[in-house]
Amino acid sequence: MLNCLRSPGKMAVSRLPFFLALAFSSLSFVLSHWNREMWFQDFFPPNMCPINAKDNTFYGIMFDAGSTGTRIHIYTFVQKSPENLPELEGEIFESVKPGLSAYADQPEKGAETVKRLLDMAIDAVPPHLWKKTPVVLKATAGLRLLSEEKAQSLLLEVREVFEESPFLVPEDSVSIMDGSYEGILAWITVNFLTGQLSGQNQHTVGTLDLGGASTQITFLPRFEETLKETPGDFLTSFEMFNSTYKLYTHSYLGFGLKAARLAILGALNVEAVDGQMFRSSCLPKQLEAEWHFGGVKYQYGGNKEGETGFKPCYLEVLKVVKGKLHQPDEIRGSSFYAFSYYYDRAVDTNLIDYEKGGVLEVRDFERKAEEVCDNMEKYNSSSPFLCMDLVYITALLKEGFGFRDNTLLQLTKKVNNVETSWTLGATFHLLQSLGITY
Ligand SMILES: Nc1ccn([C@@H]2O[C@H](COP(=O)(O)OP(=O)(O)O)[C@@H](O)[C@H]2O)c(=O)n1
Ligand SMILES: [Ca+2]
Structure with a gap:
């Protein structure tokens, strides 16, 4: 059995088609404002599953400890011949809910969820490669929002799980990732998978990630004006194919979809x-319920006596968004790749197909928000937050980032069967920093 076809349990195995076999000789970037260097060298984009993968296959394990769930990505690389550079061959992916931050007061239990996922890697990676296979966990906004003490005890417990595993545990293997990295690494993943980081005519695409607790926007500015108008800490320089690129990237903590719900309810x-009841015009009138997020229980409900529906809801949401985000002029007319909750809510409301994704205009989210919010009784069976989420997405795009109604969004969960997650970019960095090129 080829390693790339191993599929333990119900894990999804992603295999990559061969048309992306583009030379990817040297990719590096320099993060200007932290004066740190990261090198992405010697990686080829995905190619077909080799006939004899046994001796030349190697792996990288990257955990994404997100605010709503923990995920494991086991990437397979193949070195076909010593003079050739390694190729990304496939991804094994699995996830659990809730995220680590829900175990803020029970760090051992949180680490157990990581252990269960790591056990899957034991099945996926051949035993003779365990010691050479690095394992890293990077936490995002959920842990950023916890107190330093609680976050650190969670990370410590996870580190112990790693130390007890047979895998290679690099220094700093368990950490909270800086929000700027999150945006940059997702941008690298998407542009790598779409073949934009190689060849002459590079048309890179901007990325929009809407997590539970934070949201990221990243793109390569084309106009000098954008660079001049943008605050320095939104810009990051890096080198690639002997060219220097300056990326616009920012992570807004507290502007993820679930954190935004709390902000809209006034509970953030x-x-x-x-015992406090948080009410909103974005919720069904008669609703009274409980919601757990980040280990805290909230009681929330509809405006029993007052207004509900799209208009009052939009005004409520506007208070949370308006004037809170930087609006680069340049993005108004460009199109972006959008994933995570943009994708999920578009699927939930049949705007796109779950498997295929699709292209939407910003105004499609607005139309759907109106439809759902003004007919909440009709959407009773789905999440009570559906109206609020759609209005938030609309307001975030239009009033927050300043996109036009007709801005195109390419809703994408996977490109060639690989998750559009920052984890692939992070794995390139990890393998290169360890000198694992075989
Ligand atoms: N590999 C992944 C990981 C998260 N997600 C999506 O990301 C959203 C949740 O974000 P998150 O839990 O990572 O939260 P943050 O920590 O990024 O704020 C949901 O829409 C998930 O479906 C995804 O689509 N693919
Ligand atoms: Ca995330």
């Missing part, structure tokens, strides 16, 4: 939430 950063 409220000390004593116990």
